[in-house]
Amino acid sequence: MQWAFGWFFGQNDVRAVLYDFTTGGCFDGLHPAGVNRNQGGESTVCWLLALHQMHLQVHQAVRGPEEPLETIMAAEAGGHETAAPVSPCGKGLAC
Numbered sequence: 001m002q003w004a005f006g007w008f009f010g011q012n013d014v015r016a017v018l019y020d021f022t023t024g025g026c027f028d029g030l031h032p033a034g035v036n037r038n039q040g041g042e043s044t045v046c047w048l049l050a051l052h053q054m055h056l057q058v059h060q061a062v063r064g065p066e067e068p069l070e071t072i073m074a075a076e077a078g079g080h081e082t083a084a085p086v087s088p089c090g091k092g093l094a095c
Helices: 002-006 041-063 069-076
Strands: 029-031 034-036
Touching: 002 041
Parallel strands: none
Antiparallel strands: 029 034
């Protein structure tokens, strides 16, 4: 996860930072000559998802592996309980 997150900060093929510290957005991508300086919505959403995952990992490490991710997410949402997570197999069935 840290390797993937580091990609935004220059740990990539062209050693270029893709996160824009001025706007909070993310540049669209890389090409051999450097960074594509467009900042589309998809790139910024990818940056925000990566940032959120790193945030969750840090909290998981601090709180310990015994605390489920759903509990952490509920606490971050203001302490309100959320519905039980749905199994990817559907209807609460174990995969």
